[in-house]
Amino acid sequence: MVDPADTPKTPGEAPLEAHSKLTAGERIHFQVFEGRAEPVDPVPTAVVCPHEEGSLGGALEAHDRDLIEPILVGDPDAIRKAADSLGRSIDGFEIIERKSHAEAAATAVKLVHDQRVRCLMKGHIHTDDFLHPIVRRDGGLRTGRRLSHVFVADLPRHPRPLLITDAAINITPDLATKADIVQNAIDLAMALGIQVPKVAILSAVETVNQVIPSSVDAAILAKMADRGQIKGGIVDGPFAMDNAIDAQAAATKGLDSPVAGQAEVLVVPSIEAGNILLKGLTFLGGAESAGLVIGATVPIMLTSRADDDRARAASAALALLYDHWAKSRSVPLT
Structure with missing residues (x-):
């Protein structure tokens, strides 16, 4: 397990180097994130339609861990039934009554505009209904970037957390969208304490092949980072999956790159590839995962019905660290 003395107490104080404590089969990265979040005040969060045990239980778990201060938005009868x-009391929690899912989601967005909350958590509501008021051009929570989702995977024995994007929102992103996806992931990685994230743009090959569009996009994204159009990380590609995360595989291919075999962020070419990668790591590799939507004015927890309380609490830790990092920036997110 992680010695608490090894866990930085101030977000951003030090890079994540807890992998030296790994033992066989152990996952420790989420513990590190929660340790980094301990000195930070809980983030006020609108929980939209926590109408069943999973979504309400995850919000209460995050509250119990001092990660969020929830405002529950939805049908009070359904919330109390959950x-x-x-077997939990919700006395003392603010509940804003909204009978329809659409009204609840719109109210959550208004709470952001009213500066009452700085984070959103999806409850028992369809993703489209939840996101609709968020992505509205008039009155939504858009910034100058495209919204994208970043999964953070904690793998047994792997020395680093892996950030995987985008496996949830953008289906077949074009080059401009991929640039935003990369920047969003770099921002989250830095918020988690990875000072200079190493970003691998994945394809089926590690050389540019004009008949594989993802390999061409990867090379362009790497050059965009070289020219300062993507900031804060080291971006390279294309990489196949093996030589992005395994140093021996990269050496075998003769890849000379600071990202080769050392990637902390994996950018997939499509939502299908990301979904397959994440579920393969989860069901075959024993990964635990949490995640956030980045690119709006506030972090958004897009939890799934399949997520347990642990995953929801881990997502809340990510949201708290991201919110703290964003507030500490001298310029607003764009």
Whole structure:
């Protein structure tokens, strides 16, 4: 396990080097993130439609860990029924009554504009309904960037957390969207304490092949980073999966890159590739995962019905660290 003395107490104080404590089969990265979040005040969060045990339980777990201060938005009867099923009291929690999912999602966005919350958490609501008021051009939570989702995977024995993007929102992103996806992931990685994230743009090959569009996009994204159009990380590609994360595989291919075999961020070419990669790591590799939507004015927890309380709490730790990092910036997110 991680010695608490080895866990930085101030977000951004030091890079994540807890991998030296890994033992066989152990996952420790989420523990590190939660340790980094301990000195930070909980982030006010609108929880949209926590109408069943999973979504309400995850919000309460995050509250119990001092990660969020939840405002529950939705049908009070459904929320109380879920609390009763959990055997939990929600006395003292603010509940804003909204009977429809659309009204609840719109109210959550208004709470952001009113500066009452700095984070959103999806409850028992369809993703499209949840995101609709967020992505509106008039009155939504857009910035100058495209929204994208970043999964953070904690793998047994792997020395680093892996950030995987985008496996949830953008289906077949074009080059401009991929540039935003990369920048969003770099921002989250830095918020988590990875000072200069190493970003691998994945394809089926590690050389540019004009008949494989993802390999061409990868080379362009790497050059965009070289020219300062993508900031904060070391971006290279194309990489196949093996030589992005395994130093021996990279050496075998003769790849000379600071990212080769050392990637902390994996950018997939499409949502299908990301979904397959994440589920393969989860069900075959024993990964635990959490994630955030980045690119809006606030971090967004796009939790799934399949997520347990642990995953929801881990996502809340990511949101708290990102919110703290964003507030500490001298310029607003764009």
